[in-house]
Amino acid sequence: MKCLFSCANQYVKESDWKDFALVKLCLCAIGVMIGLAVPKKKKKMPLLIAAIVFIATYIPLMTKFLRIVFRKEDDAACECE
Missing domain, CATH: 1.20.5 (Single alpha-helices involved in coiled-coils or other helix-helix interfaces)
Incomplete structure (x- = not known):
């Protein structure tokens, strides 16, 4: 688990606002898909x-x-x- 957090920290250090915008759009899209699946x-x-x-x-x-x-x-x- 520590390795995973270390990799995540490294990703953050190497990312800019555009990368985080893509992550947010990706999470939003999966949230919409899950929401559409709920009866x-x-x-x-x-x-x-x-x-x-x-x-x-x-x-x-x-x-x-x-x-x-x-x-x-x-x-x-x-x-x-």
């Missing part, structure tokens, strides 16, 4: 679970991203003076 009568629970997972992952991701954006803006303001 119409049983879609409430998967929707609820997906919404919880989305919120639980989106908030920390955006928090980190906004921290970086504001840090960059502060750095740019300091360079202009």
